[in-house]
Amino acid sequence: VHAKEDVSLRRRILESDPKNPLYKLELCRAYETEGDVLGGARGLNLGKQDEAMAAYRQGLDLIPPIAATDPLFERAERGKSVFYLKIADMEWRAGNTTTAIEGYQKGLNAAEELYNAFPNNTLLYGIYTAALNRIASAKGAIADYAAAEGYYKRSAALDDAALAADPNNQRAQASVSVTRKNLGDLYYYQLAKYPEALANYRRAEEMLSLVSRGDPGNIIWAQHLSEIEADEGSCLIAMDKKEEAKVASAKSLVLAKQVADWPGATGEQVYNYAWLAVTVDPGA
Numbered sequence: 001v002h003a004k005e006d007v008s009l010r011r012r013i014l015e016s017d018p019k020n021p022l023y024k025l026e027l028c029r030a031y032e033t034e035g036d037v038l039g040g041a042r043g044l045n046l047g048k049q050d051e052a053m054a055a056y057r058q059g060l061d062l063i064p065p066i067a068a069t070d071p072l073f074e075r076a077e078r079g080k081s082v083f084y085l086k087i088a089d090m091e092w093r094a095g096n097t098t099t100a101i102e103g104y105q106k107g108l109n110a111a112e113e114l115y116n117a118f119p120n121n122t123l124l125y126g127i128y129t130a131a132l133n134r135i136a137s138a139k140g141a142i143a144d145y146a147a148a149e150g151y152y153k154r155s156a157a158l159d160d161a162a163l164a165a166d167p168n169n170q171r172a173q174a175s176v177s178v179t180r181k182n183l184g185d186l187y188y189y190q191l192a193k194y195p196e197a198l199a200n201y202r203r204a205e206e207m208l209s210l211v212s213r214g215d216p217g218n219i220i221w222a223q224h225l226s227e228i229e230a231d232e233g234s235c236l237i238a239m240d241k242k243e244e245a246k247v248a249s250a251k252s253l254v255l256a257k258q259v260a261d262w263p264g265a266t267g268e269q270v271y272n273y274a275w276l277a278v279t280v281d282p283g284a
Contacts, residue, residue: 003034021064021072028079031059032086040086053090056083074118081110081127085134097142104135122171125162129155129175133182145190152183170214173207180204181228188235198235204228219259223269226256230276249280 010027017023032055039045039052060083066076088103108131115121115128136151156179162172184200187193205228212221229252236245253276259265260273 003030003037006030007034021066021070021076024062024064025072025075025079028059028062028083031055031062032079032082035059035086040090049090049093053087056087056090059083060087068117074114074121074124077110077114078124078127081107081114081131084110085127085131088134092138097138101135101138101142104131104138107131108135122169125158126171126175129158129179132158133179136186137182140186140190143190145186148186149183149191152179152186155179156183170211173211177204177208177211177224177228180207181224181231184228184231184235188231188238192238194235194238198232198239201228201232201235205232219262219265219269222255222259223272226252226259226276227272229255230280233280252276252280 007027007030010023010030014020014023014027035052035055037045038048038055039050040056045052060080063076063079063083066073084103084107088100088107091103092100108128111124111128111131115124118124132151132155136148136155139145139151140148155175159172159176159179162169163176166172180200181204184197184204187197187200205225208221208225208228212218212225215221229248233245233249233252236242236248253273256273256276260270262269
């Protein structure tokens, strides 16, 4: 209700000055939020996929052409990239694989071009790495593993460069944990390259541990950390390093139980502990 009211108010503002690019961009942002709530990016949404898609398309179509010298240029181009990616997500969920990958590519191209123009903008860095991870995941899902590996490595290189410039960059630390976890999964599940998978899982754990220490009340980080530690255990078992695997698996279970026992734990976090308890190495 609030999202729709925001759209309605923004429309009225735009009607007062139909050519105003700022008013158009504000309405675009309102459409994006409406799409997220209806059935898009948010973990909790109303499940109205068609309406969410319509909201995203309205927002994308409304973005005005803006000159590169205009202060609003970066915002407009960023909006295009985000809409491309969110629309592609919706296509992917609908089973439209080819259309989704084309959308991810458009989002990636827009994000890369904008990041190259504004390399010090951390928000654009986040969109760029997210786009790389999205298309990598899609390529992996259709068994184009070489392409998936290449996209993940591009994202990892961006993360490494960002951390080299600022080791305390929390956005980069979080991005490393996501990219390296994804790359580890590719090596473990699809390519059976267990040493490579373990190296990436350990890098993800290292960064996620830093992020968790910086935000100790965030149990989502702790949940993800327990999952990565379980992944390390699986790799070590596959490499016949059972004693090391027991240590990693035990750490995973202890942390997963702490998360599940947290007063604000969700059903997913309780399930995560239960799942790990029955799937990690029995000797752990």
